[in-house]
Amino acid sequence: MNFASFDLNLLRILDAVLATGSTTEAANRVGLSQPAVSAALSRLRHALDDPILVRQGRRMVPTDYATALHGPLRRVLDETEAMLTGPAAFDPKTAKATFKISGADFFAELLMPDLADICLREAPGVVLQLVELVPDSYVSSLERYQADMALIPAEPMPDYISEQFLFHSSFVPIARKGHPRLKRLSPGDTIPIDLFCDLGHVLFSPEGKLAAMGDSALAKVGRSRRVVMTLPVFHGVLSTVARSDLIALLPHQLAKAQAAKMGFDIYEAPMPVAPSKLVNIWHSRADNNPAHRWLRDQIARLMAPFDDGPG
Incomplete structure (x- = not known):
C-alpha cells in the first residue's frame, strides 16, 4: 500500500465497519450514506488487499487480518481524538x-x-x-x-x-418463605448439599446458559445441581423464587436488598463459591x-x- 496516497478518512469508516459488521450500521455511526460507506469499503479492500468483511451465513464477519487491525486502529483513533480534544473543565452544576x-x-x-x-x-x-x-x-x-x-x-x-x-460480591441461596422442603431450616442456615442439588434452580443468564459460577463450585466438590429455568434479568429470578418452589444462587447484596419486600429467605450455600x-x-x-x-x-x-x- 502507498501510505502517502492513502485517504486517512477511511480509517474512521474502517473502525465503524469492524465494530458493527454492517455497512448500514457503520453509515449511521459515521454520519454517511450506506452507498458512501460501501464505496469506502471497496477502496479499503483495494488499498489493503484484503476483503475486510466476508459472508458467513446471513451475516458478515471480519477477516483474520481485519480483526488484527481493529485493536491498534481503535487505539490510534482514541489517541488522536484525545490529542485534538484535550481535557475541558467540568462543572457538574452547569454541565449538560x-x-x-x-x-x-x-x-x-x-x-x-x-x-x-x-x-x-x-x-x-x-x-x-x-x-x-x-x-x-x-x-x-x-x-x-x-x-x-x-x-x-x-x-x-x-x-x-x-x-x-x-x-x-459473594453468592447466597434464596428460597420463598415457607418453602416446604426447607421448613426444618432457619434463614441463614446452610442448605444440606444433597437437598441443594435436588431442588430445582432458576439461573440468571442473559445468554440462556444452563451453568454458571455455582455449577463450577459444585463441580469442585464432585456434585451438580438441577437447573430447570434460566432468565435474562435478576428481577425475573427474584420474582420466580418468591412465587414458586425453585431456589436461586444470587449476589448477596441484591438478595439482602430485596428479601423482605419480595418474601424470600436467605441461606448459606453448602459449597464454597468464590466472590x-x-x-x-x-x-x-x-x-x-x-x-x-x-x-x-x-x-x-x-x-x-x-x-x-x-x-
Whole structure:
C-alpha cells in the first residue's frame, strides 16, 4: 500500500465497519450514506488487499487480518481524538451531558436510584441511561449501544479498555418463605448439599446458559445441581423464587436488598463459591474526560460499601 496516497478518512469508516459488521450500521455511526460507506469499503479492500468483511451465513464477519487491525486502529483513533480534544473543565452544576451505562438490572436496583439522587442534587443537567449488556461480549456493549461505560464481572480485556474496581460480591441461596422442603431450616442456615442439588434452580443468564459460577463450585466438590429455568434479568429470578418452589444462587447484596419486600429467605450455600469481582470498563479515550471521570467516581463511591470479598 502507498501510505502517502492513502485517504486517512477511511480509517474512521474502517473502525465503524469492524465494530458493527454492517455497512448500514457503520453509515449511521459515521454520519454517511450506506452507498458512501460501501464505496469506502471497496477502496479499503483495494488499498489493503484484503476483503475486510466476508459472508458467513446471513451475516458478515471480519477477516483474520481485519480483526488484527481493529485493536491498534481503535487505539490510534482514541489517541488522536484525545490529542485534538484535550481535557475541558467540568462543572457538574452547569454541565449538560448524557451518559449511557451498560449493565445488568442488578444495577437498576442497587445503583441507579442513589445515582439519580446525586445527579438531581449536584448535576441536574446530566441524563443517565442504563442499557442492557451484549450477551457473551461485554466490550461489544460499549460498541453496539455506544455506551460510555459497562458495569461487569472482571475478565481479560483488550489493552484499549480501561477499568476501575467496584466491589466483590459473594453468592447466597434464596428460597420463598415457607418453602416446604426447607421448613426444618432457619434463614441463614446452610442448605444440606444433597437437598441443594435436588431442588430445582432458576439461573440468571442473559445468554440462556444452563451453568454458571455455582455449577463450577459444585463441580469442585464432585456434585451438580438441577437447573430447570434460566432468565435474562435478576428481577425475573427474584420474582420466580418468591412465587414458586425453585431456589436461586444470587449476589448477596441484591438478595439482602430485596428479601423482605419480595418474601424470600436467605441461606448459606453448602459449597464454597468464590466472590465475583465487579468492575467498570470504558474505552481508554475517555480516561481524561472530566465529565466521564466525575461519573466514574460517583459510581465507585456508591458501590464501595457493597464490597464483601478479598481486598
